Amino acid sequence: MTTPRVPILMYHKVGATIDGSPDPFINVSSISFERQMLLMSRLGYVTVTFAEAVAGLKGQLKLPRRCFAVTFDDGYCCVGEHALPILSKFGFSGTVFAVSGAVGRENAWDHANGKPVHPLMSWDQLKKLRSSGWEIGCHTKTHPRMDGIEDKVALAELIESKALVEERIGGSAQTFCYPYGLFNKQTPALVEAAGYTGACTTRSGIASDSSNAFLLPRVKVSHSDGVAGLLYKLNLRPMLPTLRKRRHGVGF
Ligand SMILES: [Zn+2]
Helix, strand or coil: CCCCEECEEEECEECCCCCCCCCCCCEECHHHHHHHHHHHHHCCCEECCHHHHHHHHCCCCCCCCCEEEEEEEECEHHHHHHHHHHHHHCCCCCEEEECHHHCCCECHHHCCCCCCCCEECCHHHHHHHHHCCCEEEECCCCCCCHHHCCHHHHHHHHHHHHHHHHHHHCCCCCEEECHHHCCCCCHHHHHHHCCCCEEEEEEECCEECCCCCCCEEEEECCCCCHHHHHHHHHHHHHHHHHHHHHHCCCCC
16 A cells, blocks of 8 residues: 655745746746646646645545645735636646735735735635635734744634634635744644644645644745756655665665
């Protein structure tokens, strides 16, 4: 029996930046995104939502033999505009991690970092995604750095965002994504205590059934990856530690 492995792709924005400013790390062009999804389709992959991936890795759900999850942090409008039609074309779905206190506004938390600020989807737009088979997960209420806040503040962020997303979307919000990928020793336990089934980080790797369900790694897709970069991150990079061991005569 093979070990369940689920590549969880991490995107933020899809399409050209609104003001033309450079946003290299988290913006992937529509053309690149479409080619990457075509690649996954040709390789025989089907999508699962992040919640399904979590359940499958825990052995609670039978996963398709070749499946992957497509996740989008923050809930930018461009995801509904560009990623939704592309994914639908291939019969794929995605998961958006919404910041409950910023729905329908913008990523104001990036003002201070000098990063581009873009519009975020409204509740109606998020509901539209959900009715297309997407999952809406949580990304806190205010997008704080969770490694530096008190436990009770973190717990409030986790519980209140879950409650609001569930109320506004009309379904359960099962999963969580750490803002900036930051957490401290207690945070994963707080996420579990708040009622989530699993959470993803910005750590690189392919999630497997030996991963901690509250610290799942993802495959970060950046603007320069294209198809070759995605293939490398999916197939070759995960093998590098084994190959290095073999070169040094260990691992057989
Ligand atoms: Zn974020």
